[in-house]
Each structure stands twice: as structure tokens, then as C-alpha cells.
Amino acid sequence: MAAADAMKRAGAVQVAAGVQAIEKTLLTVDVIVASLNMVLPWAMLGEVTPEIASVILAAKSKRVLLPLNRAQVEIVGAEDRPRIC
Secondary structure (H helix, E strand, O other), X not given: OXXXXXXXXXXXXXXXXXXHHHHHHHOOOOEEEEEHHHHOXXXXXXXXXXXXXHHHHHOOOEEEEEOOOOOOOOOOOOXXXXXXX
């Protein structure tokens, strides 16, 4: 919520935070493009909660998951590429 408050103070007209905001937004999109980590609970240093992962996986939108994989999950058949930093 601290980030949402900072956005309001900076002049943002619409501000949302939390699982409910993600769920509501996903109802309005056709395609979700996100890191693979967004569907792995506790990924991204614990920022992706099980609720967030579930909401993304349950969305009716098409999901395009990018192989940005800090969680070190190996996907069988995926090409191993060097990291770009």
C-alpha cells in the first residue's frame, strides 16, 4: 500500500494494489505477457503470493510466459540461453 500512496501523492488518478486489483484488471485484458515467475508462488523474492499466481492462472486471457526464470525452475524442452543483464 505504500507504493499506492506514493503514486497518489505523485498525482496518479487511478491507483490500485493487491490481489483484488490484479484480478479486476485481468478481466479487461485479452493477453497476459509476464515472466514465468508470475505463476510460481513465492517467486520474485516472495512478492508473488499463491493468490497472485492463482489469479493469473485462472484468468480467461491467453497467457504468454517469458522464460525469465530467477526461481531456477527448469522447463523440460526449453532452450537454455545465456542471461542478458
